Amino acid sequence: MTPLVEAVDITKHYDARHGGMFRAPAPPLRAVDGVSLSIMEGETLGLVGESGCGKSTLGRLLIRLLPVTGGTIRFAGTDISGLEGKALRAVRRSMQIVFQDPYGALNPRMTVEDIVMEPLVIHGAARDAAARVAEMLSLVGLPARARDRFPHEFSGGQRQRIGIARALVLRPKFVVCDEPVSALDVSVQAQIVNLLRDLQGELGLTYLFIAHDLGVVKHISDRVAVMYLGKVVEIAGKASLYQAPRHPYTRGLIASVPVTHPAQRRRGAGERHRLEGDIPSALNLPSGCRFHTRCPFVIDLCRQQEPVMTGGADGHLVACHRAQAIG
Numbered sequence: 001m002t003p004l005v006e007a008v009d010i011t012k013h014y015d016a017r018h019g020g021m022f023r024a025p026a027p028p029l030r031a032v033d034g035v036s037l038s039i040m041e042g043e044t045l046g047l048v049g050e051s052g053c054g055k056s057t058l059g060r061l062l063i064r065l066l067p068v069t070g071g072t073i074r075f076a077g078t079d080i081s082g083l084e085g086k087a088l089r090a091v092r093r094s095m096q097i098v099f100q101d102p103y104g105a106l107n108p109r110m111t112v113e114d115i116v117m118e119p120l121v122i123h124g125a126a127r128d129a130a131a132r133v134a135e136m137l138s139l140v141g142l143p144a145r146a147r148d149r150f151p152h153e154f155s156g157g158q159r160q161r162i163g164i165a166r167a168l169v170l171r172p173k174f175v176v177c178d179e180p181v182s183a184l185d186v187s188v189q190a191q192i193v194n195l196l197r198d199l200q201g202e203l204g205l206t207y208l209f210i211a212h213d214l215g216v217v218k219h220i221s222d223r224v225a226v227m228y229l230g231k232v233v234e235i236a237g238k239a240s241l242y243q244a245p246r247h248p249y250t251r252g253l254i255a256s257v258p259v260t261h262p263a264q265r266r267r268g269a270g271e272r273h274r275l276e277g278d279i280p281s282a283l284n285l286p287s288g289c290r291f292h293t294r295c296p297f298v299i300d301l302c303r304q305q306e307p308v309m310t311g312g313a314d315g316h317l318v319a320c321h322r323a324q325a326i327g
Contacts, residue, residue: 003038003074004206005062005174010035010071010081012057016283029282031057033230034071036309039174044200044207046221046238048214048253050279054230055210056100059176062208063095064088075174093123096167100179102159106151112137113147116165123170136165139202140195157188164195168203177209181216189213193220214257218242223315226250229282229290232309236316246318248295248326249275289321297322 013028032054039045039062047055060066062073064080073081080091096119099105106115113133120129134144140161151159160180167175177196181189193216199205211217217224217238224241226234226249234247245251252275277294280286286293292302301321311317320326 002041004041004076005039005208006072006074007038007058007062008036008072008074010058010061010073011069012054012061012066013069027283030230030285031282032061035227035230035232036071037225037232037235039206039208040222041173041206042200042204043222044209044220046217046224047208047210047227048212048217048224049227050253051212052279052282053227054282055227056178058227059097059178059208059210063097063174063176064092065097089123093170094173095176096170096172096174097176097178098160098163098167098180101183102156102163103151103183105163106159108151111148111150112142112162115151115162116147116169119166119170125170132169133165136169139168139199140165155188156184157191160184160192161195164192164199168199168205171203172205174206174208177207179210179212182212189216196220214242214253226253229280229285231290231319233291233320234316234318235309235311236318237314240314240316244316246316246323246326247291247320248297248322249291251326252294289319297326 010032011030011034012032013030016026016029035058047058049055057066061068064073064083068081071081072079075091075095083091116133116136117129120126120132133147137144137146142158142161151162154162181192184192196207197220200207209217209220221238223235224238225232226247228249234241234245234250241250242254245254255274275294280290280293288304289302289307292298295302299322307319307321309317309319
């Protein structure tokens with residue numbers, strides 16, 4: 001496989017100076033702070049982490065919905081970090097997003113046909129648009145009669161199907177799925193995840209799948225990246241990451257997943273290191289390893305020196321001074 005999307009040391013910092021007539025200087029809010037990763041053509045890369053760690057910001061940076069503060073983003077081998085205007089619009093046909101909120105993401109005053117057709121109109125591809133809309137509605141499992149109805153007439157799962165149809169109507173190569181099932185009932189979540197998998201196989205899509213639910217991520221992803229306070233701290237194939245996590249934060253996230261079977265709960269009790277404490281502020285980052293304030297394996301080196309991402313031939317990468325000792 002070849003990389004479709006590559007990020008090299010990308011950052012997104014926000015000005016966080018205090019308001020008022022005299023704005024006091026303040027450190028920037030480091031939402032994304034030096035992330036490097038690749039997403040291979042045809043794969044699904046899962047992205048997990050606690051709220052506020054920068055997952056959604058990273059997803060928007062990769063498709064240039066947000067400008068980068070620094071670093072490089074390459075799409076299909078082309079540097080898109082500084083593109084603007086028509087050049088950026090041309091690239092955006094190949095990169096789309098499915099938003100988290102199926103209620104707020106759709107214009108309540110537009111019919112389903114207008115919603116799904118809008119990207120075609122914006123990009124000057126409105127020829128045979130009605131037929132294309134009908135095709136997309138069928139692909140996502142909605143009846144043809146849905147085209148004349150409004151978003152409020154549909155359930156949450158049906159609205160998310162409309163959002164998926166809108167994202168795919170331009171035949172993109174890369175789709176950011178920004179927590180697309182977190183606002184849905186559990187039974188509906190499975191339907192949407194299975195739909196995304198089927199569409200990936202049928203249309204040859206590449207996904208960045210952002211989620212809190214590690215169970216959902218395990219089901220849909222080929223590889224998983226773990227993010228903490230603006231940094232990616234571990235990347236691995238899903239089997240390797242779930243069976244042998246090498247970063248204490250990843251171990252804590254996996255330990256936080258409820259275990260329903262009593263035998264499994266007893267067997268894994270001695271290995272479960274649950275996360276404790278609150279995530280620090282991105283305005284006042286800890287020195288050294290950003291996770292050291294919550295890590296049960298912390299040593300002095302962790303407080304003094306930020307770890308770099310390292311790994312072996314298996315492609316399992318981790319940024320932790322103590323990865324070998326605790327692995």
